[in-house]
Amino acid sequence: MMAGLFDPHLPTRVLFVGGGQDSVALLMLCQHDIGFRETFLGKSNFCALMTDTGIEYQETEEYVSWLKQWCPTVGIDFTFVTPDMGFHGATWQSLTDQMERNNNIMGVTFAKSCTDNLKIKVSYRFLAQWLRDHYGYRGNDPSVFYQYRHYFGKLVSWIGFAAGEESRVAHPGPKTPAEPDEYVLFQEGDTGPAYIPKWRKLCVEHRYPLLELGHDRAACQRIIAVYGYPIPYPSNCMFCPFQNEVEIVYLYRTHPDRWQQWVERKAAKLAKFAQSKVNHGVKGKLALPQYLKKALEKYGHWSVEQLREYRFSHGHCVVSKY
Ligand code: SF4
Numbered sequence: 001m002m003a004g005l006f007d008p009h010l011p012t013r014v015l016f017v018g019g020g021q022d023s024v025a026l027l028m029l030c031q032h033d034i035g036f037r038e039t040f041l042g043k044s045n046f047c048a049l050m051t052d053t054g055i056e057y058q059e060t061e062e063y064v065s066w067l068k069q070w071c072p073t074v075g076i077d078f079t080f081v082t083p084d085m086g087f088h089g090a091t092w093q094s095l096t097d098q099m100e101r102n103n104n105i106m107g108v109t110f111a112k113s114c115t116d117n118l119k120i121k122v123s124y125r126f127l128a129q130w131l132r133d134h135y136g137y138r139g140n141d142p143s144v145f146y147q148y149r150h151y152f153g154k155l156v157s158w159i160g161f162a163a164g165e166e167s168r169v170a171h172p173g174p175k176t177p178a179e180p181d182e183y184v185l186f187q188e189g190d191t192g193p194a195y196i197p198k199w200r201k202l203c204v205e206h207r208y209p210l211l212e213l214g215h216d217r218a219a220c221q222r223i224i225a226v227y228g229y230p231i232p233y234p235s236n237c238m239f240c241p242f243q244n245e246v247e248i249v250y251l252y253r254t255h256p257d258r259w260q261q262w263v264e265r266k267a268a269k270l271a272k273f274a275q276s277k278v279n280h281g282v283k284g285k286l287a288l289p290q291y292l293k294k295a296l297e298k299y300g301h302w303s304v305e306q307l308r309e310y311r312f313s314h315g316h317c318v319v320s321k322y
Helices: 021-032 034-041 058-073 095-102 113-135 141-152 198-203 209-213 217-226 245-254 256-272 288-299 304-313
Strands: 012-016 045-051 078-081 155-159 204-207
Touching: 012 021, 012 113, 021 034, 021 045, 021 058, 021 209, 021 217, 045 058, 045 113, 058 078, 078 113, 095 113, 095 256, 113 141, 141 155, 141 198, 198 204, 245 256, 245 288, 245 304, 256 288
Parallel strands: 012 045, 012 155, 045 078, 155 204
Antiparallel strands: none
């Protein structure tokens, strides 16, 4: 059941869209595959959302623009949650906003607080409001999820991890400390938001339909193509520290201004923590220009088209978990 046919007597299934091939394949399955709908949707409302990190590649931005136009034409309730809508944290309007605000960076040896602050928290703030608007619940954010659970059980949300990405499934940790409003956890030694708040454990259930169906990335590409839609590039922030050598060369070659900005942000972070015993950068002890130098030695002869083709066929599998 899609947005225009919302029924307050039915539960809702939520899809977290990343703008890449996996979650878009789920969107297409939901729209076109009757067997999929019977198995995973049943008699439910459907809501899809994606949060704006502020620094996606142009290919992803263009695809999201297309999704925003296409979804309403087929009755899918899809929202691209941008900072002006009020669900982003005051100090996390975007990845670059946070970096400039605190002279910090994301690094491979640090906690993954970007995912928590730019995706997970923003999504649940938006969802809380969505539940208020559609079911008429009142109260603060956690309380509306408890109200939903009272009537429908846990809110089922789908995550588009493809077969082969099983290690990204988050397992609730034993700790549930009080949840601070914002995390500023870019320095070494951060434990990060590696726990799931109690209300989410009690009120939200994640399902991973692609894992359940055994669909890997190539299958996702086929699913999108078979229904006649354009296949998106895998999505990731331009300043994501988990980009590999090919992706770093692509960023350097196609967005030299962004590359320079990243190097400057990294330098500002190192200067801020100059007195710290351990002071890592984006790639741990290896400086970004050194990492680039090594990457260029291996892939500098590739054309932009070759680099782009690599990006298209290799998912950007970050270690962040949901
Ligand atoms: S793509 Fe990388 S930088 Fe962006 S939110 Fe995910 S882990 Fe963080």
